[in-house]
Every structure is written in C-alpha cells, then in structure tokens.
Amino acid sequence: MNLSASSLWLIPALPLLAAAIGALTPRGGRSLASGAAIIAMVGALGLSVAALGTALAQPAVHLTDNFTWFSIGTDAVRLGWLLDPLTAFMAVMVSFVGLLIFIFSLGYMKEDANFTRFFCFLSLFAAAMLGVLVANSLLLVFVCWELVGLASYLLIGFWFHKPSAAAAAKKAFITTRIGDLGLLLGMLWLYHVRGTLLFYDGGNGVLEPSSLALLSHGKIAGGIALSTAIGLLIFCGAIGKSGQFPLHVWLPDAMEGPTPVSALIHAATMVAAGVFLIARVYPLMLADQHLANVSVHALTVVAGIGAITALLGAAIAVGQNDIKRVLAFSTVSQLGYMMLALGVGSWVAAIFHLLTHAFFKALLFLGAGSVIHAAHHEQDMRRLGGLGKRMKVTFATFAVGMMALAGVPFLFSGFWSKEGILHAAHAWPVSQLPLVAGLIAVVLTAFYMTRLVAEVFLGSPRSDAASHAHENSPVMTVPLVILAIGAVLLGLIGTPAWPWLQSNLGGVVVPAESIFEGPGLMVLSIVLVCLGLGVGWALYGWRKRRDAFAPDPLAAAMPGVFAALAAKLGFDEFYALTFGRLNQLLAVVADGLDRWVWGGIVSGVAWMGEALGTFDREMDESGLNSGFDAASEKLRGVGNAYSRAQTGEAHGYLRTLAVAFVVLALLLLLGGVL
C-alpha cells in the first residue's frame, strides 16, 4: 500500500467529514454520528498505514506537496503536506489509539444525552490533530494547533453545567493561549526573516540548510542567535500545549472532561503535539549548537524545562487522591521526560517514548474510566478499593499499563523508551542534572503508581459504589486489552538489540546496541524502579487502607511534604496571587480609566455637540427662517405669474410661436446675419 504526499490531506479530511456529519445529526441519531466517526477513524488508520509504507520505503526523504493558499501582491502564502517517517508513525499512533478510544466511548458515554455532540467534537479533534501531523507549513500547523485547542476546550467543558468543568475548560484555553502567543510571535518573526513558513520546499524551506545557516548567523541582543530566539518562541507554544512547567497547571484541571477525552486528548495525543512540534522543527532548534559564542543554546532551555517538569509532575502525583489527577500529573511528568530527551539531543528517543506513552497512558486512562464508570463516577481512590476481584480484565490491563509507566524491566515498552531517554541524558555533554532529575522521577513514578494500584484495586471496598462495582461490557474492555497488548509489544520495535524504530525514524541506520552504553545505567534504573515499587508496597500494599477517612501513610510519615504535594506545590494559588491579582488590578485600572477618563472625554464631546445643536436651532428660528420665508413668498408670486400664461389653448401657443418666429426672422434680417 502506498500513499503519495499529494493525497495526504485525506487523512485529516475523513474525521473532519465525520465531524460535519455529527454536527448535522439531531440528538437522536446516535448510531449515525458514532458510526460516521468510527468509520472515518478506520479510514484514517488505513490511509496512515499506507502513508507509513510510503515513508518507510525512503525514510531519509521528506516527501512534500506544496500549493499556494493566496497571494498578496508579489507575496504568496504557501501551504503544503509533508510525509516522512515522523508524520507517518505519529499518524498511525493517533488514528489507532483514537479509534480504540472512540470505541471505548461508545460504552462510556452510552447514557449521556449529548452522545452525538460528543462524537462530533471527538472527530473534530482527530481531524485537527492529524492536520498538525501532515502539515508542511508552520502556518498550517498553527491553524490545526489552534483547532486542537478548540476541540480540547469543547471537550473539557463537555459537561458545562458543572461549574468546575466550565472553569477548567476556560483555564485550559487561556493557559495554552499564553504559550500560543509565543508560537505566533516566533512564526511571524520567522516569516519576516525568511518570507516563507514551509518546512521543506526543495531547498527554500525554513528547515533546510541554506535557511538554517542564515538563521544561525543572525544575532539579536545579548549574544542570542536568531534561530535560538525563534526556536524558543516556538517552544513557548509547546510548553503551553504539552503542559510543561510553568504552564502545566491546566492539564490536571482538564480531567473535568469525560474520561475518554482525558485519555485521547490530555494523555495520548494532543499534549504530545508540543513534543511533536519540537521534533518537527528540530533542525531549527539544532541550528545554534555549533556556535560557541552564544549565551544560550535553545536545546539547553528545552532540556532544563523538561527536567524540571519531569521531577515536579512526578512529585505532585504522589500527593493526589483523585485517580485521574494522579494520572494527569504522571502525564505532565512523562511529557517532561520527552522534552528532556529532545533537549539532550535525542529527538528519536523522545518520539519513541511518545509512542509507547500514548499506548500505556491511554490504557491507564481508559482503565481509570472503566473503574469510574463501574463505581458510579467515584474518582477518589480513598473511597474505592478491592476492585481487583470484581473487575478482573480492567485490573489486569491496568496493571500492565502501570508496569509500563513505572518502567518495570524488559517486558514492558515503557522501560525501553525510558532507558533510551536516560541513556541520551547520560551522554549529554553539557550537564548531568537532567539525568539526576530523570532518575529521581523514576523512583517517584514507580512509587505513585504502586500507591494508585494498591489503593484502587487491592484491599476492601470502602464505599457503597465500590462494593457494588462490576466489570464493564466488552465494548469497553476489548480496547483495554488491545492497548495492553500494544503497551507490551510496542517496546520491541525500539530495543537496543533491534533499533528498528530509531533507524527508520531519522532515516539514518542506527546499529544495534549503539544506543546502549553498557549495563551500568540500566542496572541503576532497574534498582531505582524496584526501590519505588518496594517503598510503595511497604506503605500502601503491606497494610491496606481500612476506611476512607484513615490518614495517608505518607502523610503520617512526612506531613509537611505531603500537604505541599497534595496542594500541588501551590502553583494555582501562586498564579492566583500574582498573575490573577495583577490582572484584577489592571482590570480595576482599566475600568477606572474607562469610567472617568475616556468616559469623561466622550461625555464632554457629547455635551459640546448638544450645546452646538441648541445654538444652531436658536439661530435658525430667530434669524434664518424669516429670510427664507420671504424668499419663498417671492418665488411663489413669480410662479403664479408664469402659470397664468398657460391657458391650455393650442391656438394661443401656436400664435406665440409664430410671432416669435417672425421676430426672430426680422432680427436676423435686420442684424445682417443672413
């Protein structure tokens, strides 16, 4: 199967069509809307697999198909489609995971009145996300990027009658918008410098050598290369979308949306778009690496942000009690890992982790959704417990996902992709701090996942909802099983013994074991994973929680630390106190200005207009009117005189004509004209 770059647009077009069908379907047409969405995803998956076939035939080549969108004067804004292994792998992952989540949603959203709207939004999201992947222009990426944000907003606020959901949707939208402003500025700057936004255009694209040389030679103030500045502005967009520190605050709140949404958008695909974007513009991020006399390298910032986020997210996840919030902070942390990998120079390791993470995190979220659905929307893990016996399939698949996320050695995909990142961080010549952050996060990840599984699935039920829970229907469990199989097997395509993914992704053949520098680091990380699992088991598995109100064992051991982590280290409060307050202050100032200064000027002008009007009217009535009246009387008299000449007698008129003719003839004769 093959798919050329020129027909790549079909991949996002199919879900878009399904979204249109869903939008036009009345509320009752549940099977039409969901059927269209699922068929479109199957089509998109088929086309993505075909695209993957094309891309793998020549992995080092960027196949493009560019066209002109519109022209202004001599400038033309051009867009295009791009097919390379990065696009193809991502498209296959998004459409495959998306398809499974669509199917899961059939069961999860069964009782919702707005089932058709849900599938319409899901399809819109899938279309936008696939659009980001196949775009060959930063502008087209940006357009789809914003559409993805819109779909995310609509889906987080899907249950908008809940005030918390409406607030979370708003928060997600505004927070990511801050990052997107940076992306927009970077894009405009790039267009200003290069006059095009195409990635690859036969030598003229922004990611091709001539352009990169130009960008890395330009300097702005402070010894920063032009490419660094533009790259960091683009990275701002990735920070917002991928929930990186300091804009990570929206991602946990986004869990107010339905759980399939959390799985698809806020774990597997959309939040990975930032990682994808940086991988896409990687040549640009890399352009300043050879420069010695610059004050900062773009990738160093990326690595730093990634390391902070990985550590922070993992730490906060330890202190959460809501299943979905634990998973949300885990997502933040894993995205931090991916950014870290990008920063230390291994975008291939980042994409590998992105792919494996998409599978096991979608699995974990859908597993959490299965639990929540069975336990009548009880999400607090203190009030769950003992579900392992009642929901065997969910428990087994969730355990697979948990072990993949924790990085349990050898069998699970998460282990191999995480090892790739740790090895890349170890090989980074600049600093070993990211490696240290990553290793600490490994312990924390194993710890909080053990805590989550022990609290939810082991012990005894601690509420009515949990004790009456029972396994869900196959429409929800089969996607779990498929994702669990993926979470195990996907690791096989990127092990050091057979680096097939690494070789094909970059188009450069990676020899076996070249990404593996000996057993030292691997043994260390295995020990750390075992440490995290062991401590977690000791605290939560050994003596199981008895009732919902018992204090957390960790809180008993370290009350101050646990309270800080449970409060998410106070980021929300900090932002509320600084940016929120600042915003309120600005609003008060703006209100005052509006009310008194601008309002005063407007009122003054209005008053002056009124005064002039009054003056005019007085002048008119006293002076001008009588003059016009007199003139009108005169005109009427003249008109009357003329109307008397009109007798209505044709002979009279003829006579006048004849006399006039005679007079004219006499004048001409006597005047000597003739």
Added chain:
Amino acid sequence: MNLLQACLLVSSALFCIGLVTALSRSNTILVLLGIEIMLNAANLNFIAFWRFSPAGTAPATGVIFVLFSIAVAAAEAAVWLALVIALYRHQQNIRLQEATRLKG
C-alpha cells in the same frame, strides 16, 4: 433668379400657407395638416440646399435628413390621429378651442 431661389420661394410660400392654416382653422385635423405643410417646406429647403451645394461637400446629407423627417412625421401622424380620436370621444367634436381642459 436662379433655380435655388425659385425653390426657396416655393418653400417659403408653402410655409406661410401652412402657418396660416395652423393658426386660423379650428378643426384639429386641419391645424395638424398645416403643421405638416410647414414641415414639408423645411424638407424642401433641405433638398434644395443639398442639390445646389458645391459638388462633394455634402454627400447625401440633405436626403438623409429628409428621409428621417418623413419617417418621424409618419410616426407622429399615427400619434396625432389617436389623439384626435381620443379628443372626439371626450368632447364629441374636434374643435381645438374647446380642448382646454388639460391645462395645469
């Protein structure tokens, strides 16, 4: 007295006859007949001046004027005939002096 002057005299005579007819008759049809005679006096002038102009200065101009004039007069005749019939229906005669009720 050359031929041009003779023609002009004839046309002047025609014009005067037409003018007198138009002014003195009360029958609407005869008034209009007088107007037609004046029109034809003018047509005769056109033809005469064209015929006796120096060779080559006015190729067929006079004839074309006259053809147009006759065509327009024919169309006009249709209109005035209709007017006269309407007038008769209105006042049971066609005396022009009595047709004064259209004045503004």
